[in-house]
Amino acid sequence: MKIKNYPYRSHLRRVLNKHVTTRDVKSFLKEKGILVHAFRKEDLSRIGADYYYSMANIVDLKEKIDSPTNYKKTSRINIPTNQVDELKSTLTSLTGQKLDNDEDTRVTVLSNPDGTWMFEIDYTEYKPSLINLLDVTNRKITVNVNEQGESTSLDFSLLTPHDYKKVTEVIKQVHKNSDDFSFNFSEISLSNLTKKKRISLFDNFFNYKHESWSLVEITKLKVKRDKNDEEETDISKDQLAGINSALLDGKNLIENNFVKSTLKNGFYFSMATMKFENQSTPEFIELVIDFKSRPERCETNIVSSGFYEEDGLGIRTIKNLFDTETQNNITFNFKNTLYQIYVELLNSEDVPEEPEINISAEEIELLNEEIQSNKNEAAIAVNNNIHLESNKKEQ
Known part of the structure; x- marks a missing residue:
């Protein structure tokens, strides 16, 4: 350094x-x-x-x-399990080679005592970091290979966005060195889903019965416009309160008025921060699922954790930073759930989306006047009926 x-x-x-x-x-x-x-x-x-x-x-x-005790962002790339042996063989053939001349990138394949394996990517980053003085930093990315039935996940932590770019560069090198074999790497990508399914991805995750954790609150949501790919916008507290109310009452989130207007005007959810409480211990976490662009990727990480403690004044919240292994175990299970929901939505039939509706201020004013006029007419009709009924009784 x-x-x-x-x-x-x-x-x-x-x-x-x-x-x-x-x-x-x-x-x-x-x-x-x-x-x-x-x-x-x-x-x-x-x-x-x-x-x-x-x-x-x-x-x-x-x-x-860069301490391993800090909160870690994680990402994932999937590959069919029947291609894992070929992946290991190709990565092993790359071991010891310098994959580029600019950042001295090298790959090493390692085996674990339990029979599983992983690979490490070492490279030199020539770029200032959080402190505006670091010109050269030696970095290491550990990619854990986790076989799970028909699909295998490549899970890794991200210290910088450049780490993700480096993993994708290695994958490109794997493709290049296996001309006679076609790898099917895949990731959770919102661009593969319709706008309604993008919101369903979050909605189904909110309503999923997680094994150890219960969702108690959505603390932050961001939306992004579909067509123009504009910057993300935070949802206001009032709108978030309405979404939380719908969620905790067990209602269909997509039927929420704000969510309906989000869909109609070409927006979708791109990030959510959720607070979970452990079902058997007094622990809590705040989990973030964030879909980034340039390059498009899904990041999952814990941004806050701790436990509740009871004292003479009531229950207080104690912040407690979980170690890296605990963080990885928790986010691993949540990423499995998210991927399962994603695949189900990807393979489900598309439901025709409602056309986008853009209402001008003048149209809104006319609409309000029409609604008020209808209310007045209804009130007059009710009063007339009351008078008629009254006259009948008197006669």
Whole structure:
């Protein structure tokens, strides 16, 4: 790891606040002889950034950013199980070779004691990272090969978006080295689904009976326009409250008025953050399923975790960062569920979608006037009926 430029204080403050755990910040400061009495992450980062650090200190801080105890983003690529042996053979033939001249990419196939296997991708990244000073970083991606019936998943963690690009580059090299064999790699892709099925993918996941976890709340949703591929937009709190209400009441989410208008106007869900509670322990997690573009990929990760603790004042929430293995086990099962739902939707019959409806402000105003006029006419009719009934009784 080499250093090109010394970071600005504001950059250090942002890194300490956003990208390093509270425990690691305190440990980093303590190792430098700095004792800070503060409870909030913002205070720790503000005070910590006021000190001078050597280049060696900055490298140490960068290593804490990449610590295996941080929350990890994960992704997955699938392949038919009957092609796994050929995949292993091809990757083994690539072992020891330099796959490119720019980033010194190399592949190594490793076997586990239980008979399973994985492969590692080592490469050198020449790009500044979270601290604006790292010119060269040696990276390693571990891809676990998990056979599950007819389909096998290649699961890996992402420290940077470039990691995903590197995995796809290796897969391209696999294709290139196997001219006489056609691999069928696949991923969960929203572009393969209609707009209604894209929302159904999330809806079915929300309503799925997960083995150990119960969905208690959707904390964030994003929508994206289908045709123009515009930037994602967060759903407002009021709209999110309506979706949560429909979901927890067991209603069909697609029948929700906001979701209907989302479909009609060419939008679909692209990301969801969900809070789950463990059915047998006081633990909780916040899980994110996020469909990225450029390149298109699905990322699944935990962004918050912890447990509930009861004291004299009631129940309080304790944040607790799960270790990497626990995170991987949890996200692995959720990714299995998402892929199962995706395949079912992909193979199901398409239901004709309702045409897009764009209503102008003038049309909305006329529509409101018509509705109000109908209400007035109905009220007059009711009053007339009441008078008629009253007259009949008097006679």
